[in-house]
Amino acid sequence: MKFSRIIASSGEWLSGDGPNRNIVVSSRVRLARNLRDKAFPGWAKKAERLEVMGRVKEAVERLPEMAESYSENLEALSPLEKQILVERHLISREHAAKGVGSAVITNTQQSLSVMINEEDHLRMQAICCGLQLDKVFAMIDRVDSELEETLDFAFDPELGYLTACPTNVGTGMRASAMLHLPGLVMNDQMGKIINSVNKIGLAVRGLHGEGTEAMGNLFQVSNQTTLGETEEEIIGRLNRVIEQILEHEHNARALLAQRKAVTLHDQIGRAYGLLSHAYSMSSKEALNLLSTIKLGVDLGVFPDSLRFPVDVLFIETQPAHLQKDAGTQKLTIEDRDTLRAAMIRAKLSEVPRPDIARLKAATPEPTEPSQDE
Amino acid sequence: MKCDVCQTKEATVFLTQIVEGKMQKVNLCEACSKEKGVNDPTGFALADLLLGLGAAQEIEKNPGSLKCPVCGFTQGDFKKTGRLGCSNCYAVFSEGLGGMLKNMHKGISHTGKSPKSHRRQRECGIRLKALQDDLQKAVAAEEYERAAAIRDLIRQIESEAQT
Numbered sequence: 001m002k003f004s005r006i007i008a009s010s011g012e013w014l015s016g017d018g019p020n021r022n023i024v025v026s027s028r029v030r031l032a033r034n035l036r037d038k039a040f041p042g043w044a045k046k047a048e049r050l051e052v053m054g055r056v057k058e059a060v061e062r063l064p065e066m067a068e069s070y071s072e073n074l075e076a077l078s079p080l081e082k083q084i085l086v087e088r089h090l091i092s093r094e095h096a097a098k099g100v101g102s103a104v105i106t107n108t109q110q111s112l113s114v115m116i117n118e119e120d121h122l123r124m125q126a127i128c129c130g131l132q133l134d135k136v137f138a139m140i141d142r143v144d145s146e147l148e149e150t151l152d153f154a155f156d157p158e159l160g161y162l163t164a165c166p167t168n169v170g171t172g173m174r175a176s177a178m179l180h181l182p183g184l185v186m187n188d189q190m191g192k193i194i195n196s197v198n199k200i201g202l203a204v205r206g207l208h209g210e211g212t213e214a215m216g217n218l219f220q221v222s223n224q225t226t227l228g229e230t231e232e233e234i235i236g237r238l239n240r241v242i243e244q245i246l247e248h249e250h251n252a253r254a255l256l257a258q259r260k261a262v263t264l265h266d267q268i269g270r271a272y273g274l275l276s277h278a279y280s281m282s283s284k285e286a287l288n289l290l291s292t293i294k295l296g297v298d299l300g301v302f303p304d305s306l307r308f309p310v311d312v313l314f315i316e317t318q319p320a321h322l323q324k325d326a327g328t329q330k331l332t333i334e335d336r337d338t339l340r341a342a343m344i345r346a347k348l349s350e351v352p353r354p355d356i357a358r359l360k361a362a363t364p365e366p367t368e369p370s371q372d373e
Numbered sequence: 374m375k376c377d378v379c380q381t382k383e384a385t386v387f388l389t390q391i392v393e394g395k396m397q398k399v400n401l402c403e404a405c406s407k408e409k410g411v412n413d414p415t416g417f418a419l420a421d422l423l424l425g426l427g428a429a430q431e432i433e434k435n436p437g438s439l440k441c442p443v444c445g446f447t448q449g450d451f452k453k454t455g456r457l458g459c460s461n462c463y464a465v466f467s468e469g470l471g472g473m474l475k476n477m478h479k480g481i482s483h484t485g486k487s488p489k490s491h492r493r494q495r496e497c498g499i500r501l502k503a504l505q506d507d508l509q510k511a512v513a514a515e516e517y518e519r520a521a522a523i524r525d526l527i528r529q530i531e532s533e534a535q536t
Contacts, residue, residue, distance in 0.1 A: 036460055039444040043458040119456070141486070148488045154460030155491060159474075160483025162460040166470060167477055169463075171485040201479060228480020 001108070003081055006070045007324065011088060011110035011127070014311055018130020022298045023246055025178040025218065025311070028089070029136045029235075030125035031144055032163045032172035036154045040164035041102070041117040049101030049117050056116050059150045060105050060124075065112055065143055071105040074098045083320035089127065091115055112143065119164050120172075122147075131242060133175050133235045141231070160227060170227030175235050177242050178207060182217040182295045183252030184245075186260075186267075190219075193245060201225045202241055216287030216314060221245065253299065257359060265356050268296045276348045280334070281341040286317050290344075300358045302351060309347050317343060376402035441465045501530060 013026045034040060038052050053073075061071055074082070074095070082096040090106050095118040106113035115123040124147075126139040147153075154162040160170040168174070184190050194204045203224050206214025221242055223234045256264045271292035274281075281289075294310050296302045315321060317340045323331050326339065376384045382402035389398050439448045446458025448466060457463065463470065475481050487495075504527050511520035 034460055037443055039446075039459045040456065042454065042456050043444060043446060043450075144486075145489070148490070153488055155488050156460075156463060156483075157487070157491065157495070158482055159463055160485060160487070162463050164456045166457070166474055169474065170478065170483045173485075225478040227474060227478035227483060230485040233484075 001068065001070045003070065003072070003077075006106065006108065006110065007084060009108075010312055010315065011090075013111060013127045013129045014315065015308060016129040018128060018132050020246060021130040023180055023249055024129075024131040024242070025180055026089075026127055026129055027131055027133045027136045027175075027177050028125055028127040029133060029140050029173060029175045030123055031140055031161075032120040032168045032174075033122040033124070033144065033147070033151075033161060034120050034154045034163060036152045038121065040119070041098075041121065042119060042164055044101075044117075046101055052121050053101055053103055053116050056122055056151065057103055057105070059147055060114050060116070060122075062150075063143060063146055065146075066105060066107055068108045069105055070108070072103065073100075074102040074104065075100045077104075080320055080323055084324055087315060087318040087320050092118060092123075094118060095123075112139065120168070122151075131177060131239075131246075133177065133239060137173075137175065137231060137235055167224075168226050171229075171231050171234065173226055173231055173234065174222055175238055176220050176222035177238070179219050179221060179242070179245060179249075180217055180291065180294060181219055181245070181249050182291050183249045183256060185214075185217045186256055186263075187252045189248065189252060190214075193248065197221065197241060197245075200237070200241070202238060215284050217291040218287075253295070257299070261359075265354075265359070267292050268299075268301055268354050268356070271296070272348070272351075272354050275344050276351075277345070278341045280337040281344065282337055283317065283319060283340070286340055286344060287314065290314055290317075296354055301354045301356060306351055313344060313347060374400055376400060376405050378402075378405040439465065497530060501527060504530070 018024070018027075035052055035055070038044065039048055041049055041052075044052065057071065060066060061069070077085075079096075082091070085091045085104065086093055086096050088110065090110060090113045091104050092115065095102065095104070095115045098117065102115070102117040104113065104115055111128055112126050113124070124140055124143055126136045126143070128136055128139075156162055161172040163169050163172050181190065184193060197204045201224050203220075203222050205220050205222075207216065207218035207220055221238065223238055226234075229237075271289040275286075275289050275293065290310055290313055293302065293306070297304060297307050297310065319336055322336050322339050322343075326335070331339065374384045376382050377400050379402060382404065384400035385403055386401040386406040387398070388401070440446070441458055441462045442465070443461040444459040446462050446465075448469065451457060451462075451466065457466070471481070504523055508520055508523045508527065511517075511523060
């Protein structure tokens with residue numbers, strides 16, 4: 001399958017539906033696996049990396065889940081193509097830096113992807129929309145079970161699955177959810193949330209950036225520890241914490257609507273105004289304003305039909321995606337800012353002006369979790 | 374309490390030294406403590422006394438020279454990269470890794486998923502162990518017919534496990 005065909009459609013996790021879809025953008029589970037007694041990719045010589053890649057690639061391509069898939073060696077991809085895969089969360093930044101001896105395989109729906117010879121021989125992930133970590137784990141668990149029929153994974157009865165980095169040993173699992181938390185950010189509550197979540201062995205990170213300064217108010221919550229608990233226990237813990245964060249976010253939104261209504265109206269109005277009329281816009285500014293529009297959709301200020309186009313803009317206004325649309329002409333930063341602004345203007349031109357009157361009706365009293373999903 | 378060195382005189386000097394989190398204790402008599410230079414705390418290394426002269430230097434040198442026979446990875450490489458060389462490295466560097474894993478994770482034993490081949494092996498092991506207990510009981514009770522049946526079953530399971 002050609003790269004262009006994969007890229008032509010957005011991932012299923014973006015267009016689909018799922019529980020708590022408003023706030024939980026996506027759920028993801030990745031498993032790290034290695035072949036027994038083969039040097040890990042960071043230590044292996046080129047010949048050994050190629051040998052491992054050959055074996056793993058063959059096994060992955062034979063999976064029924066990968067019947068329709070895109071499979072490519074990293075050295076065959078241009079820097080731009082790699083960057084597009086990064087922006088789509090199909091490969092990691094670290095993997096994009098690899099060349100000969102590494103590969104990527106993803107199914108057409110882009111719900112399942114496997115990185116070969118990243119930090120470990122195999123890094124496989126499943127991703128879908130909304131809060132459904134259990135379903136995503138079941139997906140990737142099945143793939144893992146199928147692969148162990150043909151691949152001899154490094155496993156120790158005491159330490160579990162053995163990984164290049166001791167921080168992943170045991171289950172080799174990293175489960176995460178991407179959360180859109182504009183309410184908590186506007187209320188200055190994110191620092192508190194990050195601190196308390198870190199204390200219980202989970203991590204909250206800004207999607208593009210560090211600490212509380214997350215672009216687009218997007219945060220990733222994931223497990224830090226992988227040894228000493230079962231996969232189900234880890235996911236259960238994560239689910240409980242995410243449910244709590246959701247409740248706090250709903251509360252923060254209700255509080256904003258009640259006590260800082262003018263600020264909230266102002267922010268939504270300004271975001272709409274800037275996005276509809278600007279002729280140059282940086283990636284950071286676009287993400288932050290789009291986040292406010294997304295909040296507006298959640299609060300009923302904009303029609304619900306705007307949800308998907310806005311979510312797509314989060315991805316499509318990233319640098320590599322803009323460059324892809326520009327073809328062979330190499331874009332400067334200024335070119336991209338102009339193009340980004342034009343793309344957003346075009347999308348928003350069909351959107352009616354924010355209907356602030358609908359905001360109150362949609363917002364319940366604070367302390368009572370909203371039922372708006 | 375007798376002196377750890379001469380094993381004859383009563384110990385009057387009690388030393389405790391903590392090296393990299395490990396506590397070592399030694400009890401000495403007056404004469405031996407003087408001989409070993411214990412009264413000069415700066416020049417004294419407990420490890421020297423316990424393991425013979427020069428052992429302390431050897432231990433210090435040793436971490437760097439530990440090498441994985443499968444992939445050639447050394448402890449020095451681990452210090453540099455924070456990653457291991459291959460799956461066998463976990464056994465080679467297990468001593469140093471133990472404390473590290475304890476700090477990193479919720480526990481030090483894996484309780485999650487295991488590959489099917491491992492599960493089968495483990496189940497097989499548990500079943501064999503139970504049958505062997507039964508066999509012994511049967512023999513002790515002089516129920517030889519039952520013992521023979523159990524023995525056949527054990528052989529069958531063992532041969533199945535091998536294929």
